[in-house]
Amino acid sequence: MAKVVDSYVERTSARLLRSLQKSGGKTPLHRVQFTNSIIQYLLDKKLVQIQNTGHGFLLQIPEEF
Numbered sequence: 618m619a620k621v622v623d624s625y626v627e628r629t630s631a632r633l634l635r636s637l638q639k640s641g642g643k644t645p646l647h648r649v650q651f652t653n654s655i656i657q658y659l660l661d662k663k664l665v666q667i668q669n670t671g672h673g674f675l676l677q678i679p680e681e682f
Contacts, residue, residue, distance in 0.1 A: 626654070626655065629651065629655050630655050630658050630659050630662075630664075632651075633649070633651050633655055633656070633659065633665075634659065634664060634665070634678070637665065637676065637677070637678055638678065642677055642678045643668075643675045643676065643678070644675065644676055644677075645673055645674070645675060645676075646667060646673065646674040646675060646676045647673065647674075649676055656676065663679070664678070664679075665677065665678055665679070666678075666679050
């Protein structure tokens with residue numbers, strides 16, 4: 618059963634990455650409509666990063682991608 622959860626997390630995180638790419642590689646964190654576990658999964662894989670702008674936080678794809 619754990620394999621089903623892993624594939625769900627991978628599919629959903631891929632959707633979030635596509636969404637970020639369509640929005641220019643970054644979006645305000647408060648506008649992300651995905652669960653914290655999906656965001657944490659991408660952070661752990663180092664596929665996204667969070668930037669503090671001083672006025673809020675941005676979820677963005679790292680520059681080296």
